[in-house]
Amino acid sequence: MNPNEKIAIAGGGLVGSLQALFLAKHGFSVDVYERRHDPRNSDYSGGRSINLALSDRGWKALDKAGVADDVKKEAIPMFGRMIHDQAGNLTYQPYGKDGQAIYSVSRGGLNKVLLERAGEKENVNLLFNHSIGTVDLEENILHVEDMNTGVRSQKKYDRIFGTDGAFSAIRKRLQRTDRFNYEQRYLTHGYKELVIPANADGSHRIEKNALHIWPRGEFMLIALPNTDGSFTCTLFFPFDGQVSFNALDTSEKVTTFFNEVFPDAVAVMPTLIQDYYENPTSSLVMISCEPWNYGDKVCLMGDASHAIVPFYGQGMNSGFEDCTVFEEIFNVHHGDWNVVFNAFSKKRKPEVDAIRELALRNYIEMRDKTGDAMFLLQKKIEARFSAKHPEKWIPLYSQVTFTHIPYDEALRNGEVQDAIMKRVMNRADIADVWDSEEIEHAILAELTAEMVN
Amino acid sequence: MNPNEKIAIAGGGLVGSLQALFLAKHGFSVDVYERRHDPRNSDYSGGRSINLALSDRGWKALDKAGVADDVKKEAIPMFGRMIHDQAGNLTYQPYGKDGQAIYSVSRGGLNKVLLERAGEKENVNLLFNHSIGTVDLEENILHVEDMNTGVRSQKKYDRIFGTDGAFSAIRKRLQRTDRFNYEQRYLTHGYKELVIPANADGSHRIEKNALHIWPRGEFMLIALPNTDGSFTCTLFFPFDGQVSFNALDTSEKVTTFFNEVFPDAVAVMPTLIQDYYENPTSSLVMISCEPWNYGDKVCLMGDASHAIVPFYGQGMNSGFEDCTVFEEIFNVHHGDWNVVFNAFSKKRKPEVDAIRELALRNYIEMRDKTGDAMFLLQKKIEARFSAKHPEKWIPLYSQVTFTHIPYDEALRNGEVQDAIMKRVMNRADIADVWDSEEIEHAILAELTAEMVN
Numbered sequence: 001m002n003p004n005e006k007i008a009i010a011g012g013g014l015v016g017s018l019q020a021l022f023l024a025k026h027g028f029s030v031d032v033y034e035r036r037h038d039p040r041n042s043d044y045s046g047g048r049s050i051n052l053a054l055s056d057r058g059w060k061a062l063d064k065a066g067v068a069d070d071v072k073k074e075a076i077p078m079f080g081r082m083i084h085d086q087a088g089n090l091t092y093q094p095y096g097k098d099g100q101a102i103y104s105v106s107r108g109g110l111n112k113v114l115l116e117r118a119g120e121k122e123n124v125n126l127l128f129n130h131s132i133g134t135v136d137l138e139e140n141i142l143h144v145e146d147m148n149t150g151v152r153s154q155k156k157y158d159r160i161f162g163t164d165g166a167f168s169a170i171r172k173r174l175q176r177t178d179r180f181n182y183e184q185r186y187l188t189h190g191y192k193e194l195v196i197p198a199n200a201d202g203s204h205r206i207e208k209n210a211l212h213i214w215p216r217g218e219f220m221l222i223a224l225p226n227t228d229g230s231f232t233c234t235l236f237f238p239f240d241g242q243v244s245f246n247a248l249d250t251s252e253k254v255t256t257f258f259n260e261v262f263p264d265a266v267a268v269m270p271t272l273i274q275d276y277y278e279n280p281t282s283s284l285v286m287i288s289c290e291p292w293n294y295g296d297k298v299c300l301m302g303d304a305s306h307a308i309v310p311f312y313g314q315g316m317n318s319g320f321e322d323c324t325v326f327e328e329i330f331n332v333h334h335g336d337w338n339v340v341f342n343a344f345s346k347k348r349k350p351e352v353d354a355i356r357e358l359a360l361r362n363y364i365e366m367r368d369k370t371g372d373a374m375f376l377l378q379k380k381i382e383a384r385f386s387a388k389h390p391e392k393w394i395p396l397y398s399q400v401t402f403t404h405i406p407y408d409e410a411l412r413n414g415e416v417q418d419a420i421m422k423r424v425m426n427r428a429d430i431a432d433v434w435d436s437e438e439i440e441h442a443i444l445a446e447l448t449a450e451m452v453n
Numbered sequence: 454m455n456p457n458e459k460i461a462i463a464g465g466g467l468v469g470s471l472q473a474l475f476l477a478k479h480g481f482s483v484d485v486y487e488r489r490h491d492p493r494n495s496d497y498s499g500g501r502s503i504n505l506a507l508s509d510r511g512w513k514a515l516d517k518a519g520v521a522d523d524v525k526k527e528a529i530p531m532f533g534r535m536i537h538d539q540a541g542n543l544t545y546q547p548y549g550k551d552g553q554a555i556y557s558v559s560r561g562g563l564n565k566v567l568l569e570r571a572g573e574k575e576n577v578n579l580l581f582n583h584s585i586g587t588v589d590l591e592e593n594i595l596h597v598e599d600m601n602t603g604v605r606s607q608k609k610y611d612r613i614f615g616t617d618g619a620f621s622a623i624r625k626r627l628q629r630t631d632r633f634n635y636e637q638r639y640l641t642h643g644y645k646e647l648v649i650p651a652n653a654d655g656s657h658r659i660e661k662n663a664l665h666i667w668p669r670g671e672f673m674l675i676a677l678p679n680t681d682g683s684f685t686c687t688l689f690f691p692f693d694g695q696v697s698f699n700a701l702d703t704s705e706k707v708t709t710f711f712n713e714v715f716p717d718a719v720a721v722m723p724t725l726i727q728d729y730y731e732n733p734t735s736s737l738v739m740i741s742c743e744p745w746n747y748g749d750k751v752c753l754m755g756d757a758s759h760a761i762v763p764f765y766g767q768g769m770n771s772g773f774e775d776c777t778v779f780e781e782i783f784n785v786h787h788g789d790w791n792v793v794f795n796a797f798s799k800k801r802k803p804e805v806d807a808i809r810e811l812a813l814r815n816y817i818e819m820r821d822k823t824g825d826a827m828f829l830l831q832k833k834i835e836a837r838f839s840a841k842h843p844e845k846w847i848p849l850y851s852q853v854t855f856t857h858i859p860y861d862e863a864l865r866n867g868e869v870q871d872a873i874m875k876r877v878m879n880r881a882d883i884a885d886v887w888d889s890e891e892i893e894h895a896i897l898a899e900l901t902a903e904m905v906n
Binding site: 180 | 632634635637638639736
């Protein structure tokens, strides 16, 4: 390893700024290029404002980078899901064991903290208002434009990291190389942000320490708490069809629809119609590609190589885990970037393929199954069994959210659990005997049988 | 329909030049832009020289465009596969019934015929040496560059067809629109062209009217006849691994490998080593995307929207069938381009998804199963049953190659047949009783059972 190497990070978003902190620790000279304005010392809101749910994988990376404590000050723990049915009845479902929570954080606020820390490093140079044109892959020269002056320049680097998100300019260049596999796939659902403002005294109008869900089968509304007492709500909704963004084409239709389907939410959303019309309808894209590197020169991380849908709360967490995994591999193989980049891509690709699949499946779980009594009963049985036999059973959601088990391993474990629970839930008397020893022993027997197979 | 409409076709390859003929018949003013030189009045070889196998879907389109007779003069019928084992033993397998054949044609020669016919139309303007930059989708303006003069111009059209192949510039612009799904996927195998020259008297050195295959499990060599007495051979081979393009890194290794694995081919390939080193190693890509159109302005056809691997001989045929299907839809809905483009995309996408899948599967069949005695026996049983009950059973290969059954329907039919044949082939005595009435009745019973299900 040569600490005099010059490294460029294209994209100073969440993953780019965190990766800058990791690389700075190794003594490299790091330039971070970011298209947006400097958010430090200013009121800044993130480019995308879907609220983010930080969980253990993300915290681990922030902790290793030394910024976890700063972030925690502004994070609101959500200990469970609060389900709102159409009549306004509430059902609460804890996410994990006592004390386990996912944390609502502002994307912009988190990015600001990371950039502040990165900016304090002597060997990190933050270049805002710089857009990435392309990369000359032969010479490893980055083409950038200073958007303030319009001046274009070409800078040569030893390594270039592409952390420039789902529409990555770095990846676009790799897409034109031979044998580069690439997929961009959009959901037929989009999203729109809405708001539940704070009470006059700055308190939250609905339960603060929960992620609220209004599951309605084909669509859903969710709400995550902000520190100012408000909630950021997101409506996930089909673009087209009878019940869709396109069908709600007058404010009367929007009002009628919300009053009928989300009455208790409407009661706390005074600016609903205004928000509905002022906020954009955005699409949801999944990105996958391979390879993630160009020899020992260029490496993609985060959404640039694996954007996923937000329904498992793992988009940011998986991007942050990229940094942890990269750091672990770097510490073993440092000195040989080719080995590092290849090992990173090889280990990480199947893992993020798994969370991509899980996130897609979780959309159906969130919008449909969380409103289903049998599904909630199944979760209670799993939680009870897991509490008694924590070494034998970690619910899939907990594996993904509260452990560092690789995503692909969690996916496989979850499929075994799912097959077992399907048989258990099939018992006609399950609603009566769900918390009995008989059920506990039935699950134990099933687990033993699975281990033999 | 307004015949004064101006239409641009981006790409004057096989599908672009054929589509020009169809659109010209309706009276439109058609500009065809092609990056390559004018092949008319010159010795021309196609940009890609994999030999092409024309079959019924392609012939139907050529016939409707009035060029089938011209093409047939230069086409060599191949009535079956000639399988070469490692000892040089030959096994022949007819493709269909007596007289049914696929036709070996030169890509360049076929393109030349189509461009000649298109150039004869008063309302078709062929612009060679013109490269497509991009499309302004709002104004439907095509950005083109005259590569002779370097002059760039912008031309407005009523409709723009993107027939500019797997790396389509038109599709690249659509890729940047919201909710455009796109995938490019490469095989881990590549290909290299080789040659079996003609005898001194211009005759063919091996059987002329067959497609020759040297199936070797993980890879294969094939040969298609040319009218000059030569064969164009293609080695389909892994890029990496123990037996691969990368592993054959000296001419000694190439010679040893070919002598061992393809001895009877080597005997008729005097320029093997020279060809091996002079010809490029090329990759194989599959493209899929959706939607194929941008409103009523832009429409993709052929490889631009659905490039597939060449192992079913359906790449060109499916592109030509695009033109036939488009013409049929146009004739029903003409006057409403939005309906035409949407209906075309909606009907055609599942069809080409099916041939994409079939072509991928056929690679394994060609390189592996065609060398397997049980596979050849199964084909004989199917051919025998099909001959006796043509209304009940058309082998999958024949459905794809010798009918106009939509590809997706053929895929589903083939899966039913496959399940039946799996059970039939499972009989211990199948090699002895394969041509018995008992087997015939067993298949009939299976078919009846399938129809009840």
